Amino acid sequence: GHPLQDQDKVKLADAVRYPFITMHEGSTLVAFLRDQLERIGQRLPQRIQLYSFDSICRMVQAGVGIGVIPDSAARRYGSETKLQVVELDEPWVVRERKLLVRDIDALPGCARELIDQIQTPRQA
Numbered sequence: 001g002h003p004l005q006d007q008d009k010v011k012l013a014d015a016v017r018y019p020f021i022t023m024h025e026g027s028t029l030v031a032f033l034r035d036q037l038e039r040i041g042q043r044l045p046q047r048i049q050l051y052s053f054d055s056i057c058r059m060v061q062a063g064v065g066i067g068v069i070p071d072s073a074a075r076r077y078g079s080e081t082k083l084q085v086v087e088l089d090e091p092w093v094v095r096e097r098k099l100l101v102r103d104i105d106a107l108p109g110c111a112r113e114l115i116d117q118i119q120t121p122r123q124a
Contacts (some may be wrong), residue, residue: 002084004066009089012068013040019047019065021056033068036092057081 023029047065053073061081074085
């Protein structure tokens with residue numbers, strides 16, 4: 001029965017009207033969200049901070065607030081808890097990550113295979 005549940009996408013600026021369940025202080029996700037909100041002159045309305053995405057989903061399910069979690073966690077926990085997943089409509093939602101290695105040729109075969117898998121685009 002949440003006002004955002006029937007939307008396909010939502011802007012972060014619209015979501016901050018509601019209390020947030022977030023990762024713990026010092027997590028990169030919380031720092032990133034605060035930075036994005038600072039850019040638009042808003043603050044993160046934190047109700048509670050937790051240490052796992054599973055805990056965030058359970059608090060959201062209990063009606064304590066809303067949460068921002070990675071897509072992979074939303075797919076995993078959202079289906080288990082029957083939460084409504086609403087995509088954020090922001091240009092920064094897909095964050096680029098880097099994998100750093102000293103010498104790729106010196107890595108064991110399994111590590112090189114993992115890197116190949118990570119670099120291969122997923123099929124939808």
